[in-house]
Amino acid sequence: MNQQSITKPYEKAVVEVKNLSVFFNQNEAVKKVNLSIPINKVTAIIGPSGCGKSTLLRSINRMHDFEPIARLEGNIFLEGEDILLKSVDAVSLRRKIGMVFQKPNPFPKTIYENILWGPKINGFKINEDELVEQSLRQAAIWDEVKGRLFDSAISLSGGQQQRLCIARTIAMKPKVILMDEPCSALDPRSTGRIEDLILELKNEYTIVIVTHNMQQAARISDYTAFFYDGELIEYGNTSKIFTTPVLKQTEDYISGRFG
Amino acid sequence: MERRWQRRSPVLFDWLRKNLSTQAQTMPLYIRIKEKIIVFFLAASSFVSVFITALIIYILFSESAGFFKKVPLGDFLFGTRWSPLLEPASYGVLPLINGTFLVTAGALIIALPVGLLTAIYLSEYASNKTRQFLKPVLEILSGIPTVVYGYFALTFITPILQTIIPITEVFNAASASIVVGIMTLPIITSLSDDALQTVPRSLREGAYALGATRFEVSTQIVLISALPRVGASVILAVSRAIGETMAVTLAAGATPKMTANIFESVQTMTAYIVEVSLGDTPQGTIGYQTSFAVGLLLFIITLTLNFMAQRLLYKKKH
Numbered sequence: 001m002n003q004q005s006i007t008k009p010y011e012k013a014v015v016e017v018k019n020l021s022v023f024f025n026q027n028e029a030v031k032k033v034n035l036s037i038p039i040n041k042v043t044a045i046i047g048p049s050g051c052g053k054s055t056l057l058r059s060i061n062r063m064h065d066f067e068p069i070a071r072l073e074g075n076i077f078l079e080g081e082d083i084l085l086k087s088v089d090a091v092s093l094r095r096k097i098g099m100v101f102q103k104p105n106p107f108p109k110t111i112y113e114n115i116l117w118g119p120k121i122n123g124f125k126i127n128e129d130e131l132v133e134q135s136l137r138q139a140a141i142w143d144e145v146k147g148r149l150f151d152s153a154i155s156l157s158g159g160q161q162q163r164l165c166i167a168r169t170i171a172m173k174p175k176v177i178l179m180d181e182p183c184s185a186l187d188p189r190s191t192g193r194i195e196d197l198i199l200e201l202k203n204e205y206t207i208v209i210v211t212h213n214m215q216q217a218a219r220i221s222d223y224t225a226f227f228y229d230g231e232l233i234e235y236g237n238t239s240k241i242f243t244t245p246v247l248k249q250t251e252d253y254i255s256g257r258f259g
Numbered sequence: 260m261e262r263r264w265q266r267r268s269p270v271l272f273d274w275l276r277k278n279l280s281t282q283a284q285t286m287p288l289y290i291r292i293k294e295k296i297i298v299f300f301l302a303a304s305s306f307v308s309v310f311i312t313a314l315i316i317y318i319l320f321s322e323s324a325g326f327f328k329k330v331p332l333g334d335f336l337f338g339t340r341w342s343p344l345l346e347p348a349s350y351g352v353l354p355l356i357n358g359t360f361l362v363t364a365g366a367l368i369i370a371l372p373v374g375l376l377t378a379i380y381l382s383e384y385a386s387n388k389t390r391q392f393l394k395p396v397l398e399i400l401s402g403i404p405t406v407v408y409g410y411f412a413l414t415f416i417t418p419i420l421q422t423i424i425p426i427t428e429v430f431n432a433a434s435a436s437i438v439v440g441i442m443t444l445p446i447i448t449s450l451s452d453d454a455l456q457t458v459p460r461s462l463r464e465g466a467y468a469l470g471a472t473r474f475e476v477s478t479q480i481v482l483i484s485a486l487p488r489v490g491a492s493v494i495l496a497v498s499r500a501i502g503e504t505m506a507v508t509l510a511a512g513a514t515p516k517m518t519a520n521i522f523e524s525v526q527t528m529t530a531y532i533v534e535v536s537l538g539d540t541p542q543g544t545i546g547y548q549t550s551f552a553v554g555l556l557l558f559i560i561t562l563t564l565n566f567m568a569q570r571l572l573y574k575k576k577h
Contacts, residue, residue, distance in 0.1 A: 061468060063464065063467070063468070066467070068386070091470055091471070091472050092470060093470075094467060094468055094469065094470040095469075095470035098468060098469070099464075099468035101461055101464060101465060101468075102461075103461055105459070105461040105462050105464070105465040106465075107462065107465070107466070107480055107483075107484075108483065108484050109483070117466075117469065117479070118469030118470060118471070121469070121470070121471050121472075121475050121479070122469075122470050165465065168469065169468070169469070172469060172470065
């Protein structure tokens with residue numbers, strides 16, 4: 001067992017991860033993790049490749065349901081309700097917890113339909129035009145696409161596609177947005193725009209972002225969790241983690257000595 | 260060991276060293292000749308199929324030319340009575356096309372929904388175990404000789420149809436449709452399943468992340484994304500159904516007719532060619548040439564369909 005230093009945020013937690021372990025067959029990818037995600041903040045999860053950070057993220061919206069070899073132990077509470085219980089419907093859970101993926105994955109439909117697909121299949125009562133405009137504006141892409149809402153989303157650039165995917169996610173008005181390395185496939189300029197966007201969005205949403213890019217974590221997050229080999233090593237205020245980390249292991253990773 | 264000419268002409272030696280491959284330098288002459296001969300035979304055998312195809316097309320055209328000298332193209336394509344062997348002779352091919360498309364449409368009514376649903380089940384719902392069992396079983400269907408299907412239609416399906424719908428004739432389009440539908444099922448299932456499998460996992464995850472059910476993801480995202488390839492599989496199945504011969508000859512009968520009633524006997528283009536080939540129509544007569552004209556038409560139809568399918572398969576993504 002590695003040394004740990006965990007400082008719980010003082011804000012109210014939206015998601016509370018308790019003693020979570022994730023196994024793929026016999027391999028334990030996430031080991032007894034306790035993590036509380038504060039409301040309307042950006043929480044960054046950093047750590048070297050294969051340390052279990054994406055696995056943890058995908059547990060929060062039950063994406064492992066499609067993985068027959070995955071087994072989860074422990075609890076994840078969303079506003080007090082344990083979402084890992086068999087009785088919890090993963091489909092309705094995912095309405096409340098949106099996700100943005102590593103590679104932009106717009107549907108091969110028009111920009112307009114991409115936004116509306118989620119609310120429509122879930123039977124939300126909506127004003128279509130209004131929701132499309134509002135979501136695209138919030139995702140800071142409205143000005144670029146307002147003239148071609150009925151073009152295929154595939155015709156957009158990579159950065160635009162990713163902002164469309166964010167717009168599609170916020171059209172569902174989720175409580176939490178999970179982002180799995182959302183900028184790793186984008187150029188620096190698009191990355192900058194998405195980072196600005198994340199800072200905007202935290203006023204309304206709680207954001208958990210997995211990133212490989214430590215500068216990115218330092219720039220946009222309020223709290224940072226450092227993972228190593230499936231364990232949560234250090235968790236606390238981002239400024240503190242990046243300036244005066246408690247543990248040597250965290251310091252070594254952040255200063256680029258390994259990972 | 261340096262040879263004398265190398266010393267005398269270093270420029271030539273350098274040139275030779277650059278321009279001969281290392282293989283050519285080290286391989287003895289007889290091996291190089293042997294390689295050449297092997298390549299020649301390999302290339303020659305691959306050209307055999309090209310040559311045979313060209314020959315068949317040539318014969319189709321040249322024999323049909325004789326037919327079209329006597330019968331105007333318009334009369335052939337738009338005539339509604341087909342009676343080339345009996346007086347008064349008439350060469351309107353529409354009844355044969357009608358028979359072919361009646362059987363094909365019936366086959367599609369069975370193969371399209373069952374095939375697509377099976378493909379969706381295999382690709383999106385079935386566990387690996389089920390998949391590994393179901394796919395080979397489906398592929399066995401395409402290994403059954405078509406004459407067996409024809410016999411099965413005639414002796415098993417038709418009697419059942421006759422008890423349910425008494426007006427059913429002994430030879431009828433319906434039972435032919437059913438077996439052709441079963442025959443083309445593996446094509447639709449297998450190719451559509453492959454098409455669905457090519458849809459990237461990230462697209463499915465994106466849809467699930469918005470609170471979609473498995474059925475919504477399968478039908479509204481995966482199937483839609485794979486639609487061009489699924490369309491290609493359906494076209495290939497249609498092409499196969501149109502070209503199907505043995506089962507329809509046995510089950511659908513030999514009565515060229517303009518009818519939409521699937522419980523009547525009809526004749527397909529392929530079944531007509533069989534009739535002429537088996538009969539004692541003398542070579543060189545117009546009756547004999549009709550089968551080439553019909554064959555040419557059949558060839559053009561299936562070629563067009565296959566070409567369309569290829570276009571869909573290799574269409575650039577959006």
